[in-house]
Amino acid sequence: MSDASAEVDIAQLSEEQQLALQQFTAVTDQELKDAIPLLQRCQWNVQIAIARFFDGEPAEDPIAAAAAAAPPPRDIRQQETLLNGFASPRSSTSSGRLRRVEAAPRIVPQPESQVATQAPLLLTLLLAPFNLVYSVFSKFFRFTGWLFPPLTRLFNPGRASTTSRRAASGRKALNVRDTAARFAREFEEEYGQNNLPFYENGYAQSFDLAKKDLKFLLVILMSPEHDETASFVRDTLLSQEVVDFIRNPDNNILLWAGNVQDPEAYQVSVALKCTKFPFTGVIVHSPQVSSTSMSIAARIVGPTPANQYLTKLRQAVQAHKEPLDRVRAQRTEQQATRNIRQQQDSAYERSLATDRERARKRKEEAERKAAEEKEALARSEAAERHAHNLAQWRKWRAASIPPEPAADTEPKDVVRISLRMPTADRVVRKFSADAHIEELYAFVECYDVLQSGEDVSNVEEPQGFVHEYGFQLVSPMPREVYDVKSGGTVRDRVGRSGNLIVERTDLESDDEDEEEHVAA
Incomplete structure (x- = not known):
């Protein structure tokens, strides 16, 4: 747990509260340690919290004080992780509580420029005058903001922060494959030649491949703006022990990394609830939940020494290796059964085709013999008829x-x-x-x-x-x-x-x- 969220565990917040926290921080750029108490005092109402952030809070609010004093609501959904589902009873008892399964989302990025919502035609016609007025005032305030830049952050802090972030990065939006290739190239240019097997495709493709092949998806998110990123990469990520562990085929690790200045990596960081960089997440298939579910097996946030980083990776892999091996064995058995069934079906089809060919030849031979017999009978009858008529004609002519x-x-x-x-x-x-x-x-x-x-x-x-x-x-x-x-x-x-x-x-x-x- 990071220092920013020391007072309240973010994982204990409900989905609505986590969404409210993301919206509030995106608009105000406030630290989590200050944002969470303010949201608690506002009963997790994002609009009231934003208004109080910019307008200032009242001196005393009994309702807000009571809400602040109350503990944050807990997510009552009871789930299990692979580690808890397949661990021994002793380990479960010693832990004192069941560990929850945190579902890993599948992110398909979409550029913000392509996101468009189409309102109903009737509503568009009704709001046309307001849109016209809004367009005029927005152009006026945009011109005013261009003349006086501090006003831009005052009237639209979220847009200002987003615009400043884009302007600071200066990165062109590319498709997922080109983005992954650009990250690998920039990583090599920054830290030199390395042996990390980066998966040069999108997060969604790596997610699907890990699910299909029952591999561990190792997600690494980095932000060049953080001073600790370079030391983490050189001392931890590029250490020989970590590289050997990731490249070891017995561990079945698929590595995907991204720069949060890119749209896809940023969306992945938001979906994985990343609060500190550099961030490492281990995503693995959880068969005890469903046959297609993927869960976050481990989180490693912030700069971590190489030995501690490697220990956490080994623990995550070891905890989920046994159930994955059982699923692989089950799939292998199913595939072998399917292959045997296909071979049997193929042999049956070949035998059936041979029998059909033999039956066809027998039928053709019988039809040929019947035609020959019919033709011979017709010739015989014709010859007899001709002989009879000839004998009668001879008598008549005689x-x-x-x-x-x-x-x-x-x-x-x-x-x-x-x-x-x-x-x-x-x-x-x-x-x-x-x-x-x-x-x-x-x-x-x-x-x-x-x-x-x-x-x-x-x-x-x-x-x-x-x-x-x-x-x-x-x-x-x-x-x-x-x-x-x-x-x-x-x-x-x-x-x-x-x-x-x-x-x-x-x-x-x-x-x-x-x-x-x-x-x-």
């Missing part, structure tokens, strides 16, 4: 073939044809000279029916059947084909007599069908 000319017919009206059948039999028959060549083809086609002597008088022509002759008549010497499509009479095409050979033309298609059947 009934219309005229008989052979009589023996007493004039020789000039008769053509004698010698036919060599596909069965190698030779058939000699006479045809009428003016008979169409198709009569000769029909005789060859229906020869078996004519030879059987079957009664074909009542046979009808098959419906929808288009007959095509599967042979052609050819004379051997010289070779000449007498096709039926060319037409003509027998005498015109063959002459008075002829030796003809019956050549099959449907054998090629039959051979192809047989080859396809063998291949299937």
Whole structure:
């Protein structure tokens, strides 16, 4: 505890009282030892306290005197730290009271120039005249303040202090990453080459990383305006023992440091209730509160000798190392279980994909065989139907073939044809000279029916059947084909007599069908 807050422990104040104290000191720049009694006398009313600070207090106020005499209210919220939650009963009994968990805030800085509040439209219209008057008077007082600088602090002390602080620092506002890099560069330029592993990013990023990796976040806030900063850095922070302890990977320490002249570090100092510089805070995950909470495990304020500084760091790390190790082990076990489950799911998906591929191939093979069988059945039915229609057509056509000319017919009206059948039999028959060549083809086609002597008088022509002759008549010497499509009479095409050979033309298609059947 610092001397400024020796009379009242700031940690015992409620959140509303701490907020009131911050607002009062930001406006008045008064020391804490004087600000707290004044706020107590004003019952923690910031506006009354500010008015009394500038206007002077009355001689005696019974209500304020009673409020000053009363002890400050205590925060009745009962919490635990990691140290208290996992310490032995003996240590808890010896302490005499339960230690509270002080939640560590996550700060996302926002430049003051970007902070804007939009009032409702109706309220804006109603306050437009007042805003105009306020703008005129503010410009007048700004001009007056420029002519007489002491008046600026009198009428607006908070703004004057803020403006003077900005003017004194002269630092340009950068993004969090560039701000961290600038701090590391200025630190090296001021104190020389060092081995401190500064995290070159924002406080919020380091906060999230420490929570995710279960590390100790070591926050160091420094103010160059304090005379003790240089000695603290050279004698304590840069001592070899402290540097080795911070860099030791077994300690799992993530170091983030900042200059309170930068907006982000200043907001972090306000959020961590920093009352004296240099300031060191150890932030760690507190699993006994919740699975995502972060707490302040230790505070080291003001210049501290290296051995005492290192002792406090070791105590904070040692007190919270065991519960963090348990959480790490639990996370490792959960990750291992998750990996095993993912491997099992992956193996199941691969097996399922293999089974699906096999089923697909079996289905395709079955569909192919069914299509082939269906096609073969269709061809078989078509062949049977064609054979039936062909046999019926032969019987029907045999009934219309005229008989052979009589023996007493004039020789000039008769053509004698010698036919060599596909069965190698030779058939000699006479045809009428003016008979169409198709009569000769029909005789060859229906020869078996004519030879059987079957009664074909009542046979009808098959419906929808288009007959095509599967042979052609050819004379051997010289070779000449007498096709039926060319037409003509027998005498015109063959002459008075002829030796003809019956050549099959449907054998090629039959051979192809047989080859396809063998291949299937």
